[in-house]
Amino acid sequence: MKIEAVDFFYLSMPEVTTEADGSQDALVVRAAAGGFVGYGECEAAPLPSIAAFVCPMSHGVCRPVGASVLGQTIDGPGDIARIAAQVAYDSMDLLQAAHTWSGVEMALWDLLGKARGAPAWKLLGYDRSHAKTPYASQLFGDTPQQTLEWGRAQRAAGFRAVKYGWGPIGRAGAKEDADHFMAAREGLGPDGILLVDTGQIYGEDVDAAAARLPALEAAGALWFEEPFNGHAYEAYGALARKSSKVKLAGGEAAHNAAMAKHLIDYGGVGYAQIDCGRIGGLGPAKQVADYAVGKGVTYVNHTFTSHLALSASLQPFAGLKDHRICEYPVKPKPVSTAFIATPIRRNSGGDIAAPDAPGLGVAIDENGFKPYLVDVEIKAQGKLLYRTPRVG
Amino acid sequence: MKIEAVDFFYLSMPEVTTEADGSQDALVVRAAAGGFVGYGECEAAPLPSIAAFVCPMSHGVCRPVGASVLGQTIDGPGDIARIAAQVAYDSMDLLQAAHTWSGVEMALWDLLGKARGAPAWKLLGYDRSHAKTPYASQLFGDTPQQTLEWGRAQRAAGFRAVKYGWGPIGRAGAKEDADHFMAAREGLGPDGILLVDTGQIYGEDVDAAAARLPALEAAGALWFEEPFNGHAYEAYGALARKSSKVKLAGGEAAHNAAMAKHLIDYGGVGYAQIDCGRIGGLGPAKQVADYAVGKGVTYVNHTFTSHLALSASLQPFAGLKDHRICEYPVKPKPVSTAFIATPIRRNSGGDIAAPDAPGLGVAIDENGFKPYLVDVEIKAQGKLLYRTPRVG
Numbered sequence A, B: 001m002k003i004e005a006v007d008f009f010y011l012s013m014p015e016v017t018t019e020a021d022g023s024q025d026a027l028v029v030r031a032a033a034g035g036f037v038g039y040g041e042c043e044a045a046p047l048p049s050i051a052a053f054v055c056p057m058s059h060g061v062c063r064p065v066g067a068s069v070l071g072q073t074i075d076g077p078g079d080i081a082r083i084a085a086q087v088a089y090d091s092m093d094l095l096q097a098a099h100t101w102s103g104v105e106m107a108l109w110d111l112l113g114k115a116r117g118a119p120a121w122k123l124l125g126y127d128r129s130h131a132k133t134p135y136a137s138q139l140f141g142d143t144p145q146q147t148l149e150w151g152r153a154q155r156a157a158g159f160r161a162v163k164y165g166w167g168p169i170g171r172a173g174a175k176e177d178a179d180h181f182m183a184a185r186e187g188l189g190p191d192g193i194l195l196v197d198t199g200q201i202y203g204e205d206v207d208a209a210a211a212r213l214p215a216l217e218a219a220g221a222l223w224f225e226e227p228f229n230g231h232a233y234e235a236y237g238a239l240a241r242k243s244s245k246v247k248l249a250g251g252e253a254a255h256n257a258a259m260a261k262h263l264i265d266y267g268g269v270g271y272a273q274i275d276c277g278r279i280g281g282l283g284p285a286k287q288v289a290d291y292a293v294g295k296g297v298t299y300v301n302h303t304f305t306s307h308l309a310l311s312a313s314l315q316p317f318a319g320l321k322d323h324r325i326c327e328y329p330v331k332p333k334p335v336s337t338a339f340i341a342t343p344i345r346r347n348s349g350g351d352i353a354a355p356d357a358p359g360l361g362v363a364i365d366e367n368g369f370k371p372y373l374v375d376v377e378i379k380a381q382g383k384l385l386y387r388t389p390r391v392g
Helices: A046-054 A065-069 A077-090 A097-116 A144-156 A174-188 A206-210 A213-218 A233-242 A257-265 A282-295 A307-317 A366-372 B046-054 B065-069 B077-090 B097-116 B144-156 B174-188 B206-210 B213-218 B233-242 B257-265 B282-295 B307-317 B366-372
Strands: A003-012 A025-033 A036-042 A133-139 A161-165 A193-197 A221-225 A247-250 A271-274 A298-301 A325-329 A376-380 A383-387 B003-012 B025-033 B036-042 B133-139 B161-165 B193-197 B221-225 B247-250 B271-274 B298-301 B325-329 B376-380 B383-387
Touching (some): A003 A065, A003 A097, A003 A366, A025 A046, A025 A097, A036 A307, A046 A065, A046 A097, A046 A376, A046 A383, A046 B046, A065 A077, A077 A282, A097 A282, A097 A307, A133 A144, A133 A193, A144 A161, A161 A174, A161 A221, A174 A193, A174 A213, A206 A233, A221 A271, A233 A257, A257 A271, A257 A282, A282 A307, A298 A307, A298 A325, A307 A325, B003 B046, B003 B097, B003 B366, B036 B097, B036 B307, B046 B097, B046 B383, B077 B097, B077 B282, B097 B282, B097 B307, B144 B161, B161 B221, B174 B193, B174 B213, B213 B221, B233 B257, B257 B271, B257 B282, B271 B282, B282 B298, B282 B307, B298 B325, B307 B325
Parallel strands (some): A133 A161, A161 A193, A271 A298, B133 B161, B133 B325, B161 B193, B193 B221, B221 B247, B247 B271
Antiparallel strands (some): A025 A036, B025 B036, B376 B383
């Protein structure tokens, strides 16, 4: 098969707020080859990501992503790896390329799986898709009381595990953060799995982050996620050495497999959280999963957008039975649910799994794009480089 | 002063080829505040970089770069660092932001220096700008004979040091590469300083790169630049341990200070090559220079574009007397010279230095933009997000 077309659909809520909620817009990718169609999603700023696909070449290793993708042969997983290597080399000086390629790569696995009648996880080498324990992923409340109530609500909704993130954490002192951690525990009850995400708020300040450890331990948090920026391996490593009970988690910012491996090796994280919409898709994510297994680190997906992205991010560790916990967005904005015809639902035991269906196994309803489609036009030298495709 | 405006000028040769020559296009940034104007240059794909400044917000930490810059106060270097931190945090999920910000940051140092009547290197804390030995930076010839002749030509033009890069290297075997290295030495004569840049061609293949070491040693190369991709710290480290006479050089891909420090710490490079048009501008580059000094590593600029970018990239190590070698593009395309009213020329001894003049000390002639200005228009939801500014 030849890749005949790659189309980008930029979807957005009518109003986007400064809330740390990545489900407020979406960049869906549709790839076509040999009569098959696959979908993927970039977890990325839509406009720069589209520009990275269509922009004029700057020089030999600053080429648009489209130049490495369109017209290429795709008959097996090796072709996806080959195209990935070409993107990495020919676009080495185009920073945004990794985010753009991530959604395209996903779409190619979806397409290839449909062509072969096989789930992507099977093409990745797994023989089954194991059940995962979804954690409800949500923000911290504005007040500890709200944090407590939201925890109770998630338990009532059947979630055994809940992750709180961002919001007021790190904005005031350690005492204020501790109040939220303890409120979260109270809301979840003694047997709930508590996960805490602080969204890089401590920069590279190891002492500030370490000051939160006693409260996290007292609250029985399983992990302490993203205390620092994604490149602060030394800060991660220093905090990991101070923390025996609560493991560090991180990796969502990785835009290639090496970054995630470095966070494991130098940063000492116990949980490697990978977003297939950023790391370059399923291929490099699977490399990280294999690496994590070898290092005794637990692989977890990072997903805060649609169930298309959720399925993609489940594939690379679908076959790892013991890597059981997974992120599951519970308060997504309508823009990220409107186009998902077959969401990934919890079974009676409260678990989810990567679908046992061809490709990513999530049916897309393009009619769901319509209310949210952002009308974009990019022109250079009078030539139209991009215009939002028509739907339906 | 308040930052009133930031304008982007996308310039390009009429035809751009796949040659590894970064001077075929340019993205010049103009910032205005308090009646002063400063210029900078992103070493980046122009269209995605512009998009990263003007795009709609995706969520709280995926904001356009413009949102962190426009209207901000700039009265001293601390303000530039503050804005940099805000860009890093508020655009943490916008990958291209670092490249966009790099040119803006440069423009702010230029502007601030002009407002204060001080060179940027003085604002960075140096008390003088030391002479540097420029190396002529060019590609390898298509044949060893061409490589030899180009070396002779650069010596005849007064360059004591010459860097060869890319071209046919690594495309055939170690023998073919060796022929080029020896031809380069012959062309330069026994006392010429020979630098070799292989443009990531060996991927992460340590053995392939190590197979080139004997010829590099025999040719008396000072450094072996970018054997691997910018994140392959382990490959760099392994090769560094095999190489006693020829030091490794790398770092141009760093889009933040941490990446460059990691290449020093984990990759074992002896030369840290920093492009201010990618790493986030002069501020993080100066951090790397300070770090390199502490680690016994030599700081070098990476510059393959205009003399505006050259001046910017000289500033962070202008005051380091012993870090003497510097990159000097010798075959730039006309687009990257047309707008430079005061190029940085070699003195009678063949040396150059960061200008002793306010800001970056390079006068810009906007009339030089005109023949190369790319007419761009970006619209979303009927709203004009960007249009190429008029010149003159």
